[in-house]
Amino acid sequence: MLDKYLLFTPGPVNVAETLRDAISNKDICHREPDFDALLGSIENKLISLFQIRNRARYRAVVITGSGTAANEAILSSVVGKGAILILSNGEFGGRLHKTSNIHNKRTHLIEVPWGTPFDLNQIELYLAAHQIDVIAMVHHETCSGMLNPLAQIGALAKANGALFVVDGVSSVGAEVIDMEACNIAFVSSSSSKAIGSYPGLSFVVGRKKYFKQLKHHAAKTTYLNLATFYAFLKDHGQTPNTPAVPLFFALEQALADILREGVIKRYARIKARAELLRVGMRRLNLEFLIDEADMCSILTTVLVPPSISVRNLRARLREKSIIVYEGKGCFAGKVFQVGNIGELSDYDIRFFLTALKDVLLTLQAEAAELVSPVKSKAGRLVMLPTPDRFPAKVVS
C-alpha cells in the first residue's frame, strides 16, 4: 500500500498541497468584509475560468452543497409556470429529469439510451411541435463519458426562444464551455471534480439578465432558491445562509492555481493525461464503451473483459492503493471508469497501468484455473471465451 489512495475517479480527487494550506486559513465571519472579498475573488476567477469576454454580463453564485445542489437550484428557480425540456442520455440526465419533476409540473423529456448521442433532428421536431421555455442538458454525461453538443443545442434553444441551462458538474475545469457562443443562460458545477478542490461546494454561473428575471418565479425551496442567492450576492456580496467558509478558501486557491497555469494549458494537460491512460489501456487489449472522439477528457469508461468481475478488479486495485469507479444502472458490472483529474502525475499514471496489468493477469489466470486445469500463459492477457461457464461468486 502507498501512504495515500490514488483516486482515479471522476471526483472526489487528490487535492493539491496548496489547497491543504488554504483550507486551514484563519477563522472569519461570513457577514464581514473578509468574506465579501473572498466570494468576490471566487466569482471573478470563475468568470475568468469560463473565458467570458463580456464579463459585466455574467455573475456567479456559490452554494454550500455538492453539484446536485447547484442543479436543483437551477431547476427549481428558472422555469416558473413555463415548460422545461430535459434531454437525457444517461444517469445524470435522468437525475435532472427526476429533480425537474419535483419542481416543475410542465416537465418534458427526450430520452435516448445511455451512451448514445442525441438525434438533433428529433429535438428540432420536438421543439417545433411544443412550446418549451427552458432546455436542460448535461454537458459531460459522466455515466458513459460522452460529451454532449453545447453549440448545437444552444442554437436550437435560441431559435426556439428557450433558455438553455447546462449541468457542467463533471466538465467545468477540463473542457471549453463558451457560454456566450452557445447561448447558455446558466451552468452548474462543483468544487470537487475537474476544478480539483474538496467536495462540498457548487456554483452557478449565469447571464445577469436571467438572474434578474428569477424573482418573478416562486421557487418552492428556501435553501436552493437561486433568486435569493442572486439577491444576496448583488446587495451584500454574500450568501443567504452560513457558508462552509474553509471550503471557500480552498476553492479560491484551486481557481487561482488553474488561472496561474492558464486555462487552455490546463485543458491540454488533462487531455494529454487521458490520452496516456487510453493508449496504455488499449495496449492491455481493453476496449472502451464509446468512441474516443465522443469522450470528455476527464475519464475513460472501459468494458470489463470477459471472465473478470468489476468487484474483484476494484478490490485488487484497492489493495494497490488505486481507486476506480464502477458502472451504474445499465452499465453496472459491464464497465469500470478511470478518471484522470486531480493531482495525478505521469508517474502515477504509469504506476496505475502497471498495477492494472498485474491485476488483469492475476484475475484472468484465476478464472482460467477454474475453467480448465491448463493455466493461461504467464505474462499474456488472454480473453476467455466462456465467461458464463462458472458462476461469478466462485471467482471471488
Ligand SMILES: *Cc1c(COP(=O)(O)O)cnc(C)c1O
Ligand atoms: C457528479 C455529477 C453530479 C452530481 O454531483 P454531486 O457533487 O455528487 O452532487 C451531477 N451531474 C454530473 C454530470 C456529475 O458528474
